[in-house]
Amino acid sequence: MNEKRLPELRRAINRHSHLYHVLDRQEITDAQYDELMRELRAIEGEHPDLVTPDSPTQRVGEAPAAGFAEVQHSRPMLSLANAFDDDEFLAWHRRVADLLEREEFEMVCELKYDGLAVALTYEDGVFVRGATRGNGRVGEDVTSNLRTIRSIPLRVLGEAPARFDVRGEVYFPKSEFRKFNEDREAQGLQTYANPRNTAAGSLRQLDPRNTAQRPLDIFVYTIGYSEGAAYDTQWDTLEALAGLGFRVNGNNRLARSKEEALDFYHEWLEKFEDLDYGCDGVVVKVNELDYQRHLGDVGREPRWAIAYKFPATQVVTQLLDIRVNVGRTGSINPYAVLEPVVIGGATVKQATLHNEDYIRSKGLLIGDWVVVERAGEVIPQIVSVVTGRRTGDERPFEMPTTCPVCGRPVVRTEGEAMSYCTNPACPAQVARLLEHFVSRGAMDIEGMGGKTGVALIEQGLVQDVADLYYLEKESLLKLERMAEKSASNLLAGVERSKSRPLSRVLVALGIGHVGSEVADLLARHFGTMEALMAATEGDLAAIPTVGPKIAASVVAYFRSEANRKVIDRLRDAGVRLADEARAEPREQVLAGLRFVVTGRLPSFSRSEIEGRIKDLGGSVGSSVSRNTSYLVAGEDAGSKLADAERLGVEVIDEEMFLKLASGA
Numbered sequence: 145m146n147e148k149r150l151p152e153l154r155r156a157i158n159r160h161s162h163l164y165h166v167l168d169r170q171e172i173t174d175a176q177y178d179e180l181m182r183e184l185r186a187i188e189g190e191h192p193d194l195v196t197p198d199s200p201t202q203r204v205g206e207a208p209a210a211g212f213a214e215v216q217h218s219r220p221m222l223s224l225a226n227a228f229d230d231d232e233f234l235a236w237h238r239r240v241a242d243l244l245e246r247e248e249f250e251m252v253c254e255l256k257y258d259g260l261a262v263a264l265t266y267e268d269g270v271f272v273r274g275a276t277r278g279n280g281r282v283g284e285d286v287t288s289n290l291r292t293i294r295s296i297p298l299r300v301l302g303e304a305p306a307r308f309d310v311r312g313e314v315y316f317p318k319s320e321f322r323k324f325n326e327d328r329e330a331q332g333l334q335t336y337a338n339p340r341n342t343a344a345g346s347l348r349q350l351d352p353r354n355t356a357q358r359p360l361d362i363f364v365y366t367i368g369y370s371e372g373a374a375y376d377t378q379w380d381t382l383e384a385l386a387g388l389g390f391r392v393n394g395n396n397r398l399a400r401s402k403e404e405a406l407d408f409y410h411e412w413l414e415k416f417e418d419l420d421y422g423c424d425g426v427v428v429k430v431n432e433l434d435y436q437r438h439l440g441d442v443g444r445e446p447r448w449a450i451a452y453k454f455p456a457t458q459v460v461t462q463l464l465d466i467r468v469n470v471g472r473t474g475s476i477n478p479y480a481v482l483e484p485v486v487i488g489g490a491t492v493k494q495a496t497l498h499n500e501d502y503i504r505s506k507g508l509l510i511g512d513w514v515v516v517e518r519a520g521e522v523i524p525q526i527v528s529v530v531t532g533r534r535t536g537d538e539r540p541f542e543m544p545t546t547c548p549v550c551g552r553p554v555v556r557t558e559g560e561a562m563s564y565c566t567n568p569a570c571p572a573q574v575a576r577l578l579e580h581f582v583s584r585g586a587m588d589i590e591g592m593g594g595k596t597g598v599a600l601i602e603q604g605l606v607q608d609v610a611d612l613y614y615l616e617k618e619s620l621l622k623l624e625r626m627a628e629k630s631a632s633n634l635l636a637g638v639e640r641s642k643s644r645p646l647s648r649v650l651v652a653l654g655i656g657h658v659g660s661e662v663a664d665l666l667a668r669h670f671g672t673m674e675a676l677m678a679a680t681e682g683d684l685a686a687i688p689t690v691g692p693k694i695a696a697s698v699v700a701y702f703r704s705e706a707n708r709k710v711i712d713r714l715r716d717a718g719v720r721l722a723d724e725a726r727a728e729p730r731e732q733v734l735a736g737l738r739f740v741v742t743g744r745l746p747s748f749s750r751s752e753i754e755g756r757i758k759d760l761g762g763s764v765g766s767s768v769s770r771n772t773s774y775l776v777a778g779e780d781a782g783s784k785l786a787d788a789e790r791l792g793v794e795v796i797d798e799e800m801f802l803k804l805a806s807g808a
């Protein structure tokens with residue numbers, strides 16, 4: 145085992161703990177911090193002799209910052225043990241069941257808020273003191289600041305114990321946080337990166353008037369200590385707290401079995417991101433307070449509760465570089481090279497940056513620490529910059545003025561977001577195009593993409609896609625690792641591809657905005673390559689669902705001398721460039737389906753996709769209701785996405801829509 149890592153781990157944990165608790169700063173996410181602690185505990189577990197009194201596992205937190213009076217908590221504010229998967233949760237349940245000597249017991253399931261824990265003390269029903277968690281035993285007196293939170297009752301409703309303190313979590317609502325940042329931006333002030341740190345900072349303002357301007361809120365979840373009345377269960381406690389006028393979360397649930405508790409977790413795992421407050425897991429507590437007392441605490445953690453965390457979707461890492469690659473249309477695509485980091489089980493090394501404006505709008509500098517998000521199967525995105533970690537050595541990204549592959553000039557036309565390499569023979573473009581040309585949805589020539597394609601280009605055997613049809617076995621055999629058999633297979637594949645339908649050829653050419661759907665439409669409408677090449681923008685735009693963007697792109701493609709030459713050589717080689725018969729009119733595959741469209745789609749404008757839906761017999765609505773069949777969502781989808789999720793309406797992307805529209 146790597147006990148050599150102990151000092152390093154302890155140093156790292158102490159440093160981050162100090163940053164977080166004392167300086168209200170954060171350089172790593174909670175998940176990363178938890179991971180360090182887990183590693184430390186694991187090593188110390190195997191080598192108990194190496195545990196030192198100053199190890200971070202031996203204490204709860206850090207000393208409170210200067211500036212606030214200290215408050216001794218009447219009972220320590222403990223932290224919770226974590227579970228990160230079902231097995232760990234079930235292991236906890238098993239231990240509790242064994243200690244209680246009973247298989248089943250009730251549990252209260254609560255959301256785990258990503259905020260700042262506080263203790264509120266009431267005497268004779270009046271709020272007398274509020275304190276931060278601090279190190280768990282001693283916190284900071286932030287009574288005046290807490291008084292500014294309107295959901296904290298200054299006097300409780302009804303009958304209450306003579307003296308008691310309640311524990312809760314102060315948070316900054318996400319919607320308010322957005323508004324707050326917009327306001328600051330409008331005033332030319334620096335914006336904040338995340339609601340939790342901002343809540344912490346707000347609560348620790350020395351001037352309560354500053355706190356009052358920030359719309360903090362609180363959920364209360366337990367009584368820490370009380371003189372007088374006591375309740376039998378956690379569930380009764382929550383109900384009593386609500387009755388006293390405290391804000392208790394409405395999503396709490398009483399679970400009668402471990403299965404019900406797991407259901408609660410998995411339900412919220414699906415939808416926690418829609419909540420207006422940060423939430424990073426669920427907390428499961430043994431309901432009976434007698435059982436809780438029997439179970440007791442171990443070290444700094446109660447045995448009767450566990451925090452089952454959601455997998456992290458955001459982590460902080462460093463932006464090492466911004467590089468570009470060349471797309472098949474010649475677009476220069478910037479991407480982020482990241483210090484590799486694990487998010488939700490996958491290692492992330494790169495993130496898309498779309499284009500120059502995107503980089504500017506995020507304010508990204510090379511060398512910055514950035515928050516990276518990976519949600520579901522979505523490509524990793526950079527969410528924000530941790531500007532507080534800048535050292536001054538960061539430098540801005542410059543869009544190259546020449547193509548990194550062929551060295552020819554790069555241009556960005558006004559009104560276009562992308563910059564382009566202007567050389568149609570650019571090897572990078574040809575390689576991308578070749579890969580696309582031979583792909584399954586296009587000419588479907590097996591074994592011709594990837595390394596073979598690159599080798600063909602490097603050897604000068606292929607300069608454009610038409611060259612594929614003029615390859616000879618002799619020259620193929622000169623390629624590295626190319627045997628007789630595979631060369632024959634390749635040539636047979638090329639031969640077979642000559643009879644692909646016209647729509648597939650159109651897809652294969654890689655004309656901007658012409659995907660399989662549009663290619664289908666054009667092939668059916670024109671029937672031959674000649675007819676399509678002769679079409680004007682007006683002819684094209686007259687076809688329902690072909691918008692002006694597509695029309696312009698098709699005409700521009702065939703106007704190019706180089707492209708016309710490729711078509712001629714494809715024809716000469718025997719590639720079929722016409723369909724024998726026009727297909728039947730389109731089936732009404734979307735008949736009876738109701739769609740709502742939101743966000744920016746990769747290849748359709750709003751009117752194009754709506755036309756397409758209507759063309760195929762579907763209908764289009766403007767707002768999501770229970771009658772909506774599908775919400776087609778693109779980039780920057782807004783509130784409709786939340787509506788759909790709330791109403792259980794299926795959300796699909798453009799690709800899924802095209803599948804549906806193709807009748808598949």
Ligand SMILES: [Zn+2]
Binds near residue numbers: 547573
């Ligand atoms: Zn180039």
